[in-house]
Every structure is written in structure tokens, then in C-alpha cells.
Amino acid sequence: MLRYILKRLLIMILTLWIIITLTFVLMTSIPGSPFTSDQTSNETVQQNLEKHYNLDKPKYMQYLLYLKSIVTLDFGPSIKQPNQTVNDLLGRGFPISFELGIVTVIVAVISGITLGVLAALRHNGIIDYLAMGIAVLGISIPNFILATLLIQKLAVDWEIFPVATWASPMHMVLPVLALATGPMAIIARLTRSTMLEVLTQDYIKMARAKGLAPWKIIIKHALRNALMPVITIMGTLLAGILTGTFVIEQIFAIPGMGKYFVESINHRDYPVIMGTTVFYSAFLIIMLFLVDIAYGFVDPRIKVTKKEGE
Amino acid sequence: MKSNQHPHHIAAKEQIHDDWFRWREKDKSEQEQVSRPSLSYWKDAWRRLRKNKLAMLGLVFLIVLIIMAIFGPILSPYEVNKGVLSDQYQAPSSEHWFGTDSHGRDVFTRTWYGARISLFVGFMAALIDVTIGIVWGGISGYKGGRTDNIMMRIIEILYGLPYLLVVILLLVVLGPSLSTIIVALTVTGWVGMARIVRGQVMQIKNYEYVLASKSFGTKTSRIIRRNLLPNTMGPIIVQMTLTVPSAIFAEAFLSFIGLGIQAPYASWGVMANDSLGAILSGNWWTLFFPAFFISFTMFAFNVLGDGLQDALDPKLRK
Amino acid sequence: MEKILEVQDLHVRFTTYGGTVQAVRGVDFHIHKGETLAIVGESGCGKSVTSNAIMRLIPNPPGKITKGKVLFKGQDLTKLTEKKMRSIRGVDISMIFQDPMTALNPTLTIGTQLVEGLKQHRKVSDSIAMKKALEMMQLVGIPNPEERMKQYPHQFSGGMRQRIVIAIALICEPELLIADEPTTALDVTIQAQILELFEKIQEVTGVSIILITHDLGVVAKIADRIAVMYAGKIIETGTKREIFYQPQHPYTQGLLNSVPRLDTKGKLQPINGTPPDLFSPPLGCPFTSRCPLAMEVCNKVYPDSTRLSDSHAVDCWLQDERAKKLLATMVTNKR
Ligand SMILES: Nc1ncnc2c1ncn2[C@@H]1O[C@H](COP(=O)(O)OP(=O)(O)O)[C@@H](O)[C@H]1O
Ligand code: SF4
Ligand SMILES: [Mg+2]
Numbered sequence: 001m002l003r004y005i006l007k008r009l010l011i012m013i014l015t016l017w018i019i020i021t022l023t024f025v026l027m028t029s030i031p032g033s034p035f036t037s038d039q040t041s042n043e044t045v046q047q048n049l050e051k052h053y054n055l056d057k058p059k060y061m062q063y064l065l066y067l068k069s070i071v072t073l074d075f076g077p078s079i080k081q082p083n084q085t086v087n088d089l090l091g092r093g094f095p096i097s098f099e100l101g102i103v104t105v106i107v108a109v110i111s112g113i114t115l116g117v118l119a120a121l122r123h124n125g126i127i128d129y130l131a132m133g134i135a136v137l138g139i140s141i142p143n144f145i146l147a148t149l150l151i152q153k154l155a156v157d158w159e160i161f162p163v164a165t166w167a168s169p170m171h172m173v174l175p176v177l178a179l180a181t182g183p184m185a186i187i188a189r190l191t192r193s194t195m196l197e198v199l200t201q202d203y204i205k206m207a208r209a210k211g212l213a214p215w216k217i218i219i220k221h222a223l224r225n226a227l228m229p230v231i232t233i234m235g236t237l238l239a240g241i242l243t244g245t246f247v248i249e250q251i252f253a254i255p256g257m258g259k260y261f262v263e264s265i266n267h268r269d270y271p272v273i274m275g276t277t278v279f280y281s282a283f284l285i286i287m288l289f290l291v292d293i294a295y296g297f298v299d300p301r302i303k304v305t306k307k308e309g310e
Numbered sequence: 311m312k313s314n315q316h317p318h319h320i321a322a323k324e325q326i327h328d329d330w331f332r333w334r335e336k337d338k339s340e341q342e343q344v345s346r347p348s349l350s351y352w353k354d355a356w357r358r359l360r361k362n363k364l365a366m367l368g369l370v371f372l373i374v375l376i377i378m379a380i381f382g383p384i385l386s387p388y389e390v391n392k393g394v395l396s397d398q399y400q401a402p403s404s405e406h407w408f409g410t411d412s413h414g415r416d417v418f419t420r421t422w423y424g425a426r427i428s429l430f431v432g433f434m435a436a437l438i439d440v441t442i443g444i445v446w447g448g449i450s451g452y453k454g455g456r457t458d459n460i461m462m463r464i465i466e467i468l469y470g471l472p473y474l475l476v477v478i479l480l481l482v483v484l485g486p487s488l489s490t491i492i493v494a495l496t497v498t499g500w501v502g503m504a505r506i507v508r509g510q511v512m513q514i515k516n517y518e519y520v521l522a523s524k525s526f527g528t529k530t531s532r533i534i535r536r537n538l539l540p541n542t543m544g545p546i547i548v549q550m551t552l553t554v555p556s557a558i559f560a561e562a563f564l565s566f567i568g569l570g571i572q573a574p575y576a577s578w579g580v581m582a583n584d585s586l587g588a589i590l591s592g593n594w595w596t597l598f599f600p601a602f603f604i605s606f607t608m609f610a611f612n613v614l615g616d617g618l619q620d621a622l623d624p625k626l627r628k
Numbered sequence: 629m630e631k632i633l634e635v636q637d638l639h640v641r642f643t644t645y646g647g648t649v650q651a652v653r654g655v656d657f658h659i660h661k662g663e664t665l666a667i668v669g670e671s672g673c674g675k676s677v678t679s680n681a682i683m684r685l686i687p688n689p690p691g692k693i694t695k696g697k698v699l700f701k702g703q704d705l706t707k708l709t710e711k712k713m714r715s716i717r718g719v720d721i722s723m724i725f726q727d728p729m730t731a732l733n734p735t736l737t738i739g740t741q742l743v744e745g746l747k748q749h750r751k752v753s754d755s756i757a758m759k760k761a762l763e764m765m766q767l768v769g770i771p772n773p774e775e776r777m778k779q780y781p782h783q784f785s786g787g788m789r790q791r792i793v794i795a796i797a798l799i800c801e802p803e804l805l806i807a808d809e810p811t812t813a814l815d816v817t818i819q820a821q822i823l824e825l826f827e828k829i830q831e832v833t834g835v836s837i838i839l840i841t842h843d844l845g846v847v848a849k850i851a852d853r854i855a856v857m858y859a860g861k862i863i864e865t866g867t868k869r870e871i872f873y874q875p876q877h878p879y880t881q882g883l884l885n886s887v888p889r890l891d892t893k894g895k896l897q898p899i900n901g902t903p904p905d906l907f908s909p910p911l912g913c914p915f916t917s918r919c920p921l922a923m924e925v926c927n928k929v930y931p932d933s934t935r936l937s938d939s940h941a942v943d944c945w946l947q948d949e950r951a952k953k954l955l956a957t958m959v960t961n962k963r
Binding site: 011012014015018019022023026027029030136137139140141142144145148149152235239242243246247250251262265266268270273277280281284285288 | 364475476480483555559562563566567586594604605606609612
């Protein structure tokens with residue numbers, strides 16, 4: 001287990017380093033430097049930029065100091081918003097995005113697993129077809145289209161939910177729905193197919209031959225094994241949900257980090273783009289690492305190293 | 311065949327004639343029946359795929375879409391990017407089948423034009439993914455050992471990179487255009503394909519080894535051609551059917567955050583993004599058609615991919 | 629002797645997309661207390677389906693017991709409610725599966741899987757359950773049982789896993805143990821050890837064993853009686869002696885000729901051809917197309933069972949007087 005964690009840790013650090021270096025290389029290779037005055041008219045901003053990115057120093061020093069600033073969680077200033085740093089934006093926007101993301105993850109995981117398990121237990125029954133119908137639609141309809149549909153129908157036409165912004169739990173419903181449907185569909189399909197496979201395994205037959213009650217077989221023997229693949233795709237799903245917040249926050253006018261990020265892209269506010277990308281990448285990579293570790297704890301083949309009996 | 315299932319058809323004891331007690335001639339037809347003709351792999355897969363109604367629906371839709379993407383813009387009397395401002399926001403009619411947008415441009419024409427872009431992005435991304443994937447996965451799987459180890463570590467690290475964030479970063483720097491979008495999408499996209507190809511190559515190698523060691527001789531190439539190649543092609547084809555829609559989705563997503571394909575091109579994502587405000591004012595068609603086609607194309611590829619997976623899976627072969 | 633289990637005219641069908649598979653087509657056999665009955669036959673002849681049918685573990689859909697009785701101590705299991713059946717599974721009748729690598733749940737410890745059945749059926753305390761589990765581990769020959777109870781299946785070798793599976797099956801002290809190809813997936817040396825274990829267990833607990841196998845070699849060692857199965861039917865039954873020394877059915881003879889034995893030196897003859905398709909099994913004897921002594925009648929009508937002794941019965945037209953005449957002429961012609 002320790003070996004496994006160390007290996008994952010090493011990969012995580014390497015990936016982090018690559019993404020940080022990549023942002024640096026890409027940004028400094030933009031023709032006519034993104035940090036020069038044609039991007040901004042403001043004196044103080046220019047000074048802040050020069051100071052943060054050490055533009056007076058040689059390239060390699062710039063790189064090393066950039067690495068250092070990131071390690072110390074300093075993501076630099078903004079060009080378009082004077083006296084604002086990326087950290088300021090993150091401080092304001094990230095909690096909201098995080099809230100949206102977490103609620104989405106919880107909704108997607110719970111509903112996806114439930115739907116998948118029900119579909120598998122009623123294989124080829126009405127519930128199965130219904131669940132898989134929902135799942136195929138969920139995978140096919142992009143979240144931004146679903147979001148506009150939901151606004152049009154549930155908010156504008158029927159006025160059940162507020163159209164936009166982030167103020168009450170009612171405001172949460174539509175964006176979470178739009179964001180969670182895709183991942184829910186993926187989890188439901190995966191759960192169903194692994195559950196179906198697990199149910200044909202000998203150890204399930206063996207559990208039945210022991211005379212165990214059906215619910216006990218499903219919960220104790222089937223579900224646990226069926227959910228392991230779901231853990232492995234959590235990393236990818238988290239990435240999808242996170243990037244999904246960019247468009248969803250824009251559509252619902254939610255003042256989260258995603259909205260700031262898209263604005264910075266539209267304004268070509270390079271330092272913000274750079275800082276946010278690094279921050280979000282680091283966030284995701286660390287999440288991925290945690291998911292891997294969690295998997296290690298669930299799978300005894302990783303948790304306990306093999307000892308031969310004979 | 312039916313009568314076999316009813317035991318009362320079996321003759322009663324009295325009906326058994328003495329002259330039935332003679333040695334039986336083996337007839338040829340019986341023995342041939344024993345070895346059932348094995349359908350070729352592809353025919354078999356196609357037969358199974360055809361039974362899958364959803365997958366066939368997807369396939370037909372995609373074929374129609376491709377035909378319309380090629381001929382649609384030619385058939386239409388309108389130009390993609392030239393609109394008549396006085397014709398702004400016309401509802402669908404016999405003149406403008408899908409209506410017109412905020413610039414008075416014909417949505418029907420733009421939809422097929424968008425199909426070109428979306429399909430081009432999707433197929434190019436899939437093609438490049440497969441090419442890189444086959445080279446990388448092929449070398450990694452074939453060489454094995456240290457080379458494989460290093461190549462796989464690289465893949466593992468790339469796999470951890472947040473795909474869309476890297477794409478966004480690349481597009482911000484390179485500037486969005488058709489070719490940069492495709493490049494950006496494939497920079498990390500090939501990783502999944504390489505993994506699959508590697509797995510398949512290792513399997514082939516294994517079989518080759520087993521066969522060679524058992525000195526099957528001439529049969530080896532036949533077995534590889536008849537059984538192995540099709541079996542290894544299956545997962546690659548399925549992966550491709552999943553790459554195309556994810557690239558189409560990515561393109562639409564990028565349009566939404568302002569990194570989409572720029573005029574004079576009109577992708578579905580750009581069209582949808584442009585008309586976001588329009589639906590609130592009741593001009594639903596400007597969003598409906600691009601949204602419908604994005605969704606239905608994704609749907610078609612997904613069900614076709616599922617169908618292919620079932621049809622090509624050698625485990626299910628009987 | 630008391631018959632602990634009696635199967636009468638058992639029929640099992642599977643309804644699939646390709647048609648109806650008649651997997652078991654009228655099987656009769658019984659097993660006495662403390663006896664070992666072997667069911668032998670080529671792969672696909674319906675052995676597993678038969679044993680699953682006894683346990684009522686046929687997946688439904690697609691499978692169904694369409695006819696017949698399974699009498700366990702006089703009680704017809706096919707008529708029981710699912711709940712009542714659960715109280716019999718693992719308690720009165722236990723089952724062991726072919727592949728020990730897949731029969732254990734990889735995410736649960738051996739200890740958990742061992743005591744699970746005991747806790748379900750006999751409401752015992754944890755400490756008593758543990759004690760019983762340790763006892764079973766010792767009985768099946770697993771060293772350091774205390775320590776090994778806390779381990780996971782992947783930490784055991786194939787042979788050790790099969791021993792654990794046997795321990796699990798025996799923990800509630802069943803009267804009947806059905807072992808479906810328990811040694812097929814194991815190395816030859818380990819096969820022998822497991823067979824010895826079966827003998828020892830029978831000695832200690834007096835359990836009746838139905839041993840299912842496609843390998844007559846396995847049977848030779850531990851079976852008391854043998855039932856030979858072909859295409860969903862039992863075509864010959866007898867004591868071990870009767871089957872090995874006076875086999876009457878050409879298929880049984882073919883099986884014996886394809887097994888290496890000490891008395892028939894050299895010449896191993898596999899049976900040519902393949903069993904019939906169970907989607908549309910033939911009206912007559914299913915062995916007709918492969919039988920070296922097939923007659924016209926064989927293809928037309930299924931032969932009745934002929935009793936040769938109290939224990940020996942065979943389904944073959946060669947037992948008919950008219951066939952015996954025909955055979956006699958063949959022998960004289962040859963001379
Ligand atoms: N779940 C099932 N669905 C359809 N056919 C089945 C199923 N299980 C078994 N069969 C069929 O029943 C027949 C007997 O199988 P089985 O009892 O497993 O043979 P074996 O003697 O090797 O144990 C086979 O022809 C098999 O195809
Ligand atoms: S009944 Fe006929 S075909 Fe069947 S085994 Fe006997 S002789 Fe052979
Ligand atoms: Mg079997």
C-alpha cells in the first residue's frame with residue numbers, strides 16, 4: 001500500500017510540474033508578450049505584472065520564481081481588473097463554484113448508482129429500459145444545451161425556478177440539474193454494466209448457495225464489487241463537472257470562479273487565465289490522487305500485498 | 311423442429327419394427343450438420359448490429375447527416391454568412407425551412423454548414439488519435455520491457471492532465487481556428503487510444519508466441535487474419551465511435567466559452583452560443599436546430615458505439 | 629439404506645433468443661446417506677444445470693424447471709417457496725463450484741465469508757461462529773487458521789482457495805454436498821489432495837457427496853456409484869465396479885477407452901464427433917451419430933431403460949433381444 005501511495009504521489013507531482021511548466025512556456029511564447037503595455041493602459045497594473053513575473057530577470061530565473069510563486073499559492077495579478085489578484089478572484093469565486101460542484105457530485109453519484117443498480121436488478125425490464133433511456137439522453141445532450149432548455153421551460157415558461165444567480169437553494173436546482181445529468185448518466189451506465197457482470201460471478205452464486213437473503217447478497221457481495229470501477233472514473237467525472245461549471249455559471253450568471261475564468265478568456269486577461277488554469281489543474285490532479293488512494297483502500301488486492309499460501 | 315418437443319410423438323413400443331434392427335448407414339448430411347458453418351467475423355458482427363434497432367437508427371441518422379453536410383449547403387439558395395438584416399428572426403417557413411437568425415442568415419444552410427465543421431472536427435480528431443495511438447501503443451506493446459514501461463509512464467502522466475483545461479490553454483495561446491482546435495483536441499486525446507492499441511498488440515504477441523511454440527505452422531497467419539485481427543480491431547473501432555462525439559462536444563463547449571471556430575465558419579456550437587439570448591425573446595428555432603443536431607449526433611454516435619461494442623465483442627460469440 | 633435425495637424425471641429448459649435449449653431432458657437418479665455418487669459426462673451435457681436445479685439456482689429467466697421432482701428426504705424441493713428453499717441451501721445441501729479463483733469474493737476476508745452462512749442460519753454469537761470457522765479451517769487442512777481468517781482470497785493459492793470453499797460449504801454441517809467439477813481447475817497434484825480431502829471429510833462427517841466431473845479418472849478414486857450423462861439424459865448408472873468392468877452403453881465404453889488406465893495398455897481412443905445440439909435434440913438415442921453400433925431403430929426411438937441388476941441400468945437398444953441377434957450374426961460373420 002505504501003509503495004502504491006508513493007508511486008501515485010510521484011506521478012501527481014510530475015503531472016503538476018508538467019502543467020505548471022506548460023502554462024509558463026505557452027504564456028511566454030505568446031507573440032508580443034501577454035504582459036506588456038498593449039494589453040493594459042494602467043501604470044500600476046504594469047508594475048504589478050513586472051514585479052510578479054520578474055520580467056526584468058533572465059528567462060530561467062523567471063521560470064524558477066514562477067514555480068516558487070505557485071508553490072506558495074500566489075497566482076499573480078489581473079490585467080483587466082486593477083488591484084485585483086487571481087487569489088482575490090479565487091477567494092470570491094471558488095467557494096461558490098465549489099458549492100455548485102460538490103452538490104452536483106453528490107446528486108450525480110447517488111442518483112447514478114441508484115439508477116444503475118435498479119436497471120441491473122431489473123435487467124431487460126421496464127425500469128432497465130427507462131433508466132438506460134435517461135442515461136443515453138443524459139450522455140447525448142451537452143450540459144449547456146440542457147441548461148438553456150431548463151431555463152426556457154422551468155424558469156421562463158412555467159416559472160417554477162428562478163432564472164439565474166446564486167442566492168437560495170431554489171437557485172441551485174437548475175444549474176445542478178444541468179451539470180449533474182451527464183455524470184449521472186455515465187455513472188448509471190457503468191454501474192449497470194459492472195453490476196450485471198458481477199451478478200454472473202461465481203462468488204454471487206456461491207453466496208446464493210449459502211442461502212443468504214437476496215438483499216444481503218446485493219449489498220454485501222455485489223454492490224461493493226460493482227462500485228469499484230465507478231471510483232476509478234471519478235477523476236474524469238470531476239474534471240468534467242469542473243469544466244462544466246465554466247459554461248453553467250456563465251449561463252445562469254452565477255458569480256463563481258468559472259464565470260471569472262470565461263470572462264478572462266474573452267478579455268484575454270492572460271495572467272488570470274494562467275493562474276486559474278494552474279489552480280484548477282492542481283485541484284483536479286490532487287483530487288485524482290485522492291481518488292486513487294481511496295481506490296487503494298477499497299481494493300484489498302492493493303491494500304494488502306500478496307502472500308502465497310502454498 | 312416443433313414436434314421434437316412433444317414426447318408423445320415417439321412411437322409406442324408395439325410400433326417398433328423388427329427390420330429397424332439393422333446396422334445404420336452413416337449419411338453425409340448428418341455429419342455435416344455437426345460442424346455448423348461458421349460465419350465470418352464481420353458478417354456475424356453485422357448481423358448482430360442490424361438486430362440492434364437503436365444502433366441502426368444512429369447509423370442511418372449519421373449517414374443522412376453526412377450526405378446533408380456534403381450537399382445541404384449546395385442545394386440551398388442562401389449563403390452561409392450573408393444575411394439580409396430585414397429578414398432577421400424569421401420563423402421557419404417554406405422559404406427558410408429552419409428560420410433565420412439575428413443577422414437574417416438562413417439557419418437551414420448554416421446547420422448543414424455546421425455539420426461539416428462538427429463532423430470534420432470529430433473525424434479528424436478521431437483519425438489523428440488513432441494514428442498516434444497505433445504508433446505509440448504499437449511500439450509500446452510490441453517492444454515491451456523498458457521501452458513499454460517508460461512509454462506507459464508517460465501515458466499515465468498525460469492521462470492525469472485535465473484535458474479540457476489544456477485545450478483551453480492551447481487555444482488561448484494559439485488562437486482559435488479550425489486547425490488549432492483539432493490539434494488542441496488531439497494533444498492529449500490520443501492517450502486512451504494508445505492504451506487500447508497496446509493491450510491489443512500484447513494480445514496478438516501472446517497468441518503469436520503460443521502458436522509458434524506449438525508449431526502450428528501455416529495456420530498461424532490464417533488464425534491472425536481470421537480471428538485475431540478482427541478481434542483487436544473491435545475495441546479500436548468502438549473507441550473511435552466514442553472519440554468523434556467527444557470531440558464534437560468539446561468543439562461546441564469551446565464555442566461557448568469564446569474559444570470557438572471564428573467566422574466565416576459556422577459550427578453548431580457557435581450557432582448555439584450566438585442564439586442564447588434569442589430564445590428568451592421567443593426565437594426558439596435559432597437555438598433549437600443547432601442544439602438538436604449536436605445532441606442527436608452525440609446520441610447517434612453513442613448508440614452506434616454501444617451497438618458496435620456488443621456486435622464486435624468476441625466474448626459474446628456463440 | 630436411506631435415500632437422502634431422489635431426482636425424478638427432471639426437465640430444465642432455457643429460453644434464449646436463439647431458441648429453447650433443452651438442457652436436462654428427464655433425469656432420474658438417487659443418492660444414499662453417506663454415499664458418493666459421481667455424475668460423469670462431456671462438457672455441455674447438463675451436469676451443472678442438473679446440480680443447479682437441485683439447489684434451485686437456475687437463473688430464471690432464461691431457465692426453468694419444466695417437469696420432475698427433486699425429493700430431499702421425501703420433500704419435493706421444486707415445490708418449496710424461495711424462502712423455505714433458502715433455509716435448505718447451505719444448511720442441508722451445500723454446493724462447491726468449479727473455479728476456486730472466482731468462487732470467493734475478492735473484497736471480503738476469508739473469515740467473513742466463512743461465518744456468513746453460519747450466522748445467517750444458526751443465530752450464533754460471534755465467538756462461537758469464529759470457533760466453528762477455525763475448526764473447519766483445520767478440518768480442510770489450512771495451516772495458521774487464526775491468521776489466515778483475516779486475509780483476502782488473493783493471498784491464497786488455488787488449492788488453498790478450494791479448501792476454503794469446501795470449508796464454507798461444510799460449516800453448517802450439511803447432509804448433502806454437491807461438488808461441481810471441484811478439481812477441474814487445479815493442478816494434478818493438488819487435484820489428488822483435494823480428492824483425499826473429500827474422502828476424509830466423508831469419514832469425519834458422514835456427508836453424502838454428489839461429485840460432478842467430466843473426468844472418469846477422478847471418479848475412479850472416490851465414487852461409490854456412477855451416473856453417466858449424455859445430452860441431458862442419464863444413459864447408464866451402476867456401481868463403480870459395474871461401470872468400470874461391465875460398461876454396457878457404447879458411450880460409457882467410449883469414455884472408458886478415452887481415459888488412461890492401467891489395464892488397457894496404450895491405445896487411447898477419443899470419441900469422434902460432437903454431442904447433438906440441445907436446441908433440437910434428436911427423437912431417438914442422442915448418441916446415434918457417434919455410435920459405432922448404431923442401428924436404424926436408434927435414430928427413430930429413444931431406448932427404454934434396461935435393468936441389469938439392482939444398481940445397474942442402461943438406456944440402449946443393444947439390450948433388446950433383436951439387437952443381440954444382430955450382434956451375434958456380426959460376430960459370426962467376422963469369423
Ligand atoms: N443460462 C443459460 N442459458 C442458456 N443455456 C444454458 C444456460 N446454462 C446452461 N445452458 C445450456 O445447457 C447445456 C448444459 O450446460 P451445463 O449443465 O453447464 O453443462 P456441463 O455438463 O458442462 O456442466 C449447455 O448446452 C448450455 O448451453
Ligand atoms: S441406442 Fe443405439 S445409438 Fe444409442 S448407444 Fe445404443 S446402440 Fe448406440
Ligand atoms: Mg459444468
